[in-house]
Amino acid sequence: MLRQEVPEDYREVERLVYSAFESSKLFNYQKITEHELVAKLRKSDGFVPELSIVVQEGWEITGHILLTKVDIKNENGEMLEVLALAPMSVMPVLQKTGVGLQLIMESVDVAKKMNFGAVVVLGHKEYYPKHGFKLASNYGISANIDGVEDCLFALELQDGYLKDAKGKIEYPAVFFE
Numbered sequence: 001m002l003r004q005e006v007p008e009d010y011r012e013v014e015r016l017v018y019s020a021f022e023s024s025k026l027f028n029y030q031k032i033t034e035h036e037l038v039a040k041l042r043k044s045d046g047f048v049p050e051l052s053i054v055v056q057e058g059w060e061i062t063g064h065i066l067l068t069k070v071d072i073k074n075e076n077g078e079m080l081e082v083l084a085l086a087p088m089s090v091m092p093v094l095q096k097t098g099v100g101l102q103l104i105m106e107s108v109d110v111a112k113k114m115n116f117g118a119v120v121v122l123g124h125k126e127y128y129p130k131h132g133f134k135l136a137s138n139y140g141i142s143a144n145i146d147g148v149e150d151c152l153f154a155l156e157l158q159d160g161y162l163k164d165a166k167g168k169i170e171y172p173a174v175f176f177e
Contacts, residue, residue, distance in 0.1 A: 002106045005052040005064065013054060013064045013089075014038060020089035034087045040174045041068050041086075050114065051083065053107050055090075055099055062091045065103035067111060067119060072141060074167035082154075082162075083111055084171065085121040104131055108157065117161035120154045120169055128153045140166030145175075 005013060014035040021034045041047055046068035055063035065088045071079040085107070090099045111119065120136060121128055122143070129135075133153035136142065139162040143152055152169075156162050 001056050002053060002102060003056060004050055005054050009054060009061060010039070010042070012061050016061055016064055016091060017087060017089040019092060020095070021087070023092040023095075034089070036177075037087065037174065038064075038066060040177065041066060044068065044172060044174055046070060046084075046172065048083075048114070050110055051107055053103060053110070055102060060091075062094050063099040063103050064089045065107050067107050070120070070172065071170045072120075072165050072167045073170050074165070078167075079170075080162075080165050080167070081116075082118040082120050082165075082169070083116050084169070085119050085123070086175070088123075100127075101131060108155070112157045115158075117158045118154055118156050118165075120152065122148055122152055125151050131155075136169070139163075141169060142167075143169040144171055 017038050018035040048067065048069060051067035053065050054061045065085065067083040067085050069081055070084040071081055073079055088100055088103055108119065121133065133155045136152040136154040137149055139154055141154060141162070142149065154162060
């Protein structure tokens, strides 16, 4: 069952996020902090409760996705609001079974209904393009994080929303703590 996360889920979701990233080959030499990021993002101005979604099977939460508001700042200083997908977590034993795709589809559907225009993600270059995401550089979009051009993706939720987006995603300080 897919549903909106509620405060009673927070501790279980944070354990799931830690577990999902602990099993990732990307974190062999780094401290895992994604569970802390989730907790901080919930308290941020960009938090949209409807876009913190869990998959629950029986009594157990087996997946979670979080989309928060961020801005793309163009050369003229104008801001365009988009959503940042970060993070998405699936119980290690269920990874590569379609749970992540369910979470993406549900969050995109909810975001469209809420009239958001686009989603950006720093993610696996083999995974996100299979699900409709395009390199953000195709839209002239970069990020305030160096060296991520080949894993920074964007998905338009409204046709043409990113047509004139050219600029830099301003990930808030919470992403760097």
